Amino acid sequence: MKQQTEPQPDVAPGDAPLVALFRHNLWANVRLLDACVALDDQQLAATTAGTFGTIYDTLLHIVAGEQSYLRRLTGQEPENPLRRDDKPDVAALRAHAQRAGEGLIDFAAGTGVSEIRHLEWDEHGWPVPASLILTQAINHANEHRAQVMTILTQQGVEPPDLSGWAYIEEHVVPTPLEDRARR
Numbered sequence: 001m002k003q004q005t006e007p008q009p010d011v012a013p014g015d016a017p018l019v020a021l022f023r024h025n026l027w028a029n030v031r032l033l034d035a036c037v038a039l040d041d042q043q044l045a046a047t048t049a050g051t052f053g054t055i056y057d058t059l060l061h062i063v064a065g066e067q068s069y070l071r072r073l074t075g076q077e078p079e080n081p082l083r084r085d086d087k088p089d090v091a092a093l094r095a096h097a098q099r100a101g102e103g104l105i106d107f108a109a110g111t112g113v114s115e116i117r118h119l120e121w122d123e124h125g126w127p128v129p130a131s132l133i134l135t136q137a138i139n140h141a142n143e144h145r146a147q148v149m150t151i152l153t154q155q156g157v158e159p160p161d162l163s164g165w166a167y168i169e170e171h172v173v174p175t176p177l178e179d180r181a182r183r
Contacts, residue, residue: 015109016108016109018108018111018131018134019105019108019109022104022105022108022134022137022138023105024167025101025104025137025138025141026097026098026101026102026104026105027167027171028141028145028162028167029062029063029066029097029145030094030097030098030101031160031162032148032149032159032160032162033059033093033094033097034094034160035152035159035160036055036059036090036148036152037090037091037094039055039090039157043155043157044056046151046154046155048150048154050147050150051147052144052147054151055151055152058144058148058151059090060082060087060093061144062097062140062141062144062145063082063093063096063097065140065141065144066100066101066104066137066141067081067082067100069104069133069134069136069137069140070100070103070107072117072119072133073104073107073111073130073133073134074103074107078099078103079099080096080099082096104134104137107130107134108134111130111131114129115129115130115131116128116129116130117129117130117133149162
Protein backbone atom coordinates (compact mmCIF):
# COMPACT_ATOMS: atom_id res chain seq x y z
CA MET A 1 0.00 0.00 0.00
CA LYS A 2 1.09 3.58 -0.64
CA GLN A 3 2.44 5.55 2.25
CA GLN A 4 1.56 9.17 2.84
CA THR A 5 4.32 11.41 1.49
CA GLU A 6 3.22 14.87 2.65
CA PRO A 7 0.96 16.26 5.37
CA GLN A 8 -2.68 15.60 4.63
CA PRO A 9 -5.89 16.28 6.53
CA ASP A 10 -6.11 14.07 9.58
CA VAL A 11 -8.41 11.10 9.41
CA ALA A 12 -10.00 10.45 12.75
CA PRO A 13 -11.88 7.20 13.42
CA GLY A 14 -14.52 9.24 15.26
CA ASP A 15 -15.19 11.62 12.35
CA ALA A 16 -18.82 11.97 11.41
CA PRO A 17 -19.46 10.69 7.87
CA LEU A 18 -20.04 14.24 6.61
CA VAL A 19 -16.66 15.35 7.95
CA ALA A 20 -14.99 12.34 6.30
CA LEU A 21 -16.60 13.31 2.98
CA PHE A 22 -15.20 16.82 3.24
CA ARG A 23 -11.76 15.55 4.24
CA HIS A 24 -11.78 13.44 1.06
CA ASN A 25 -13.07 16.41 -0.94
CA LEU A 26 -10.18 18.61 0.20
CA TRP A 27 -7.64 15.84 -0.45
CA ALA A 28 -9.05 15.25 -3.96
CA ASN A 29 -9.01 18.96 -4.82
CA VAL A 30 -5.44 19.39 -3.61
CA ARG A 31 -4.29 16.21 -5.33
CA LEU A 32 -5.81 17.33 -8.64
CA LEU A 33 -4.30 20.81 -8.34
CA ASP A 34 -0.92 19.25 -7.54
CA ALA A 35 -1.21 17.15 -10.70
CA CYS A 36 -1.99 20.26 -12.74
CA VAL A 37 0.69 22.59 -11.34
CA ALA A 38 3.29 21.32 -13.82
CA LEU A 39 1.04 21.70 -16.87
CA ASP A 40 2.06 24.27 -19.44
CA ASP A 41 -0.22 27.08 -20.64
CA GLN A 42 -1.37 25.07 -23.67
CA GLN A 43 -2.37 22.12 -21.51
CA LEU A 44 -4.16 24.37 -19.01
CA ALA A 45 -6.07 25.90 -21.94
CA ALA A 46 -7.22 22.48 -23.19
CA THR A 47 -10.90 21.57 -23.10
CA THR A 48 -13.28 19.06 -24.64
CA ALA A 49 -16.97 18.90 -25.48
CA GLY A 50 -19.22 18.20 -22.52
CA THR A 51 -17.01 19.85 -19.92
CA PHE A 52 -17.23 23.18 -18.11
CA GLY A 53 -14.36 24.74 -20.03
CA THR A 54 -10.59 24.69 -19.99
CA ILE A 55 -8.64 22.83 -17.33
CA TYR A 56 -7.62 26.14 -15.76
CA ASP A 57 -11.12 27.64 -15.86
CA THR A 58 -12.58 24.49 -14.32
CA LEU A 59 -10.02 24.42 -11.51
CA LEU A 60 -10.71 28.11 -10.81
CA HIS A 61 -14.46 27.36 -10.86
CA ILE A 62 -14.09 24.51 -8.35
CA VAL A 63 -12.13 26.64 -5.91
CA ALA A 64 -14.31 29.75 -6.30
CA GLY A 65 -17.37 27.54 -5.83
CA GLU A 66 -16.02 26.17 -2.56
CA GLN A 67 -15.38 29.70 -1.32
CA SER A 68 -18.94 30.63 -2.29
CA TYR A 69 -20.46 27.64 -0.50
CA LEU A 70 -18.44 28.42 2.60
CA ARG A 71 -19.56 32.06 2.51
CA ARG A 72 -23.20 31.01 2.16
CA LEU A 73 -22.86 28.58 5.05
CA THR A 74 -20.96 30.80 7.48
CA GLY A 75 -22.07 34.26 6.38
CA GLN A 76 -18.40 35.30 6.37
CA GLU A 77 -16.24 36.33 3.43
CA PRO A 78 -13.24 34.01 3.06
CA GLU A 79 -9.76 35.36 3.66
CA ASN A 80 -8.40 36.68 0.34
CA PRO A 81 -11.39 35.53 -1.73
CA LEU A 82 -11.05 34.93 -5.43
CA ARG A 83 -12.60 37.73 -7.45
CA ARG A 84 -14.27 37.43 -10.84
CA ASP A 85 -11.24 38.82 -12.72
CA ASP A 86 -8.57 36.98 -10.70
CA LYS A 87 -6.27 34.64 -12.61
CA PRO A 88 -3.93 33.16 -9.98
CA ASP A 89 -1.55 30.40 -10.98
CA VAL A 90 -2.37 26.80 -10.07
CA ALA A 91 -0.14 26.88 -6.98
CA ALA A 92 -2.08 29.90 -5.67
CA LEU A 93 -5.36 28.13 -6.44
CA ARG A 94 -4.11 25.26 -4.29
CA ALA A 95 -3.68 27.62 -1.32
CA HIS A 96 -7.22 28.97 -1.83
CA ALA A 97 -8.55 25.39 -2.10
CA GLN A 98 -6.77 24.40 1.11
CA ARG A 99 -8.31 27.26 3.09
CA ALA A 100 -11.82 26.77 1.68
CA GLY A 101 -11.62 23.00 2.16
CA GLU A 102 -10.55 23.37 5.77
CA GLY A 103 -13.42 25.79 6.33
CA LEU A 104 -15.92 23.32 4.88
CA ILE A 105 -14.52 20.55 7.10
CA ASP A 106 -14.89 22.80 10.16
CA PHE A 107 -18.44 23.72 9.17
CA ALA A 108 -19.37 20.07 8.52
CA ALA A 109 -18.03 19.13 11.95
CA GLY A 110 -20.17 21.70 13.72
CA THR A 111 -23.36 21.80 11.67
CA GLY A 112 -26.70 20.55 12.84
CA VAL A 113 -29.11 18.71 10.58
CA SER A 114 -31.80 21.35 10.98
CA GLU A 115 -29.69 24.44 10.26
CA ILE A 116 -31.27 26.67 7.61
CA ARG A 117 -29.56 29.20 5.39
CA HIS A 118 -31.45 31.82 3.39
CA LEU A 119 -30.17 31.99 -0.18
CA GLU A 120 -30.98 34.74 -2.62
CA TRP A 121 -30.52 34.91 -6.37
CA ASP A 122 -32.57 35.82 -9.43
CA GLU A 123 -34.83 38.01 -7.28
CA HIS A 124 -35.94 35.00 -5.22
CA GLY A 125 -35.09 33.72 -1.79
CA TRP A 126 -35.07 30.15 -0.49
CA PRO A 127 -34.81 28.73 2.99
CA VAL A 128 -32.31 25.91 2.36
CA PRO A 129 -31.03 23.34 4.86
CA ALA A 130 -27.27 23.69 5.28
CA SER A 131 -27.02 19.97 4.54
CA LEU A 132 -28.23 20.61 0.98
CA ILE A 133 -25.58 23.28 0.41
CA LEU A 134 -22.98 20.78 1.65
CA THR A 135 -24.44 18.18 -0.72
CA GLN A 136 -24.10 20.62 -3.60
CA ALA A 137 -20.50 21.40 -2.63
CA ILE A 138 -19.51 17.71 -2.80
CA ASN A 139 -21.44 17.08 -6.02
CA HIS A 140 -20.04 20.21 -7.69
CA ALA A 141 -16.43 19.33 -6.92
CA ASN A 142 -16.82 15.68 -7.95
CA GLU A 143 -18.41 16.59 -11.26
CA HIS A 144 -15.81 19.18 -12.22
CA ARG A 145 -12.84 17.13 -11.02
CA ALA A 146 -14.03 14.33 -13.31
CA GLN A 147 -14.22 16.79 -16.20
CA VAL A 148 -10.63 17.95 -15.62
CA MET A 149 -9.49 14.34 -15.44
CA THR A 150 -11.20 13.63 -18.78
CA ILE A 151 -9.39 16.56 -20.40
CA LEU A 152 -6.09 15.45 -18.87
CA THR A 153 -6.55 11.96 -20.29
CA GLN A 154 -7.28 13.39 -23.73
CA GLN A 155 -4.05 15.39 -23.45
CA GLY A 156 -2.09 12.20 -22.74
CA VAL A 157 -1.63 13.10 -19.07
CA GLU A 158 -2.39 10.39 -16.52
CA PRO A 159 -4.84 11.91 -14.02
CA PRO A 160 -4.45 11.19 -10.33
CA ASP A 161 -6.57 8.54 -8.68
CA LEU A 162 -9.06 10.51 -6.57
CA SER A 163 -11.15 7.55 -5.46
CA GLY A 164 -12.10 6.79 -1.90
CA TRP A 165 -9.86 3.72 -2.12
CA ALA A 166 -6.83 5.85 -3.00
CA TYR A 167 -7.67 8.14 -0.07
CA ILE A 168 -7.84 5.13 2.26
CA GLU A 169 -4.47 3.86 1.00
CA GLU A 170 -2.88 7.21 1.81
CA HIS A 171 -4.58 7.85 5.15
CA VAL A 172 -5.32 4.57 6.90
CA VAL A 173 -2.48 2.51 8.31
CA PRO A 174 -2.98 -1.11 7.27
CA THR A 175 -2.73 -3.94 9.74
CA PRO A 176 -1.41 -7.39 8.82
CA LEU A 177 -4.20 -9.90 8.26
CA GLU A 178 -2.77 -12.20 10.93
CA ASP A 179 -3.28 -9.38 13.50
CA ARG A 180 -6.98 -9.25 12.59
CA ALA A 181 -7.38 -12.99 13.11
CA ARG A 182 -6.13 -12.68 16.71
CA ARG A 183 -8.72 -10.11 17.71
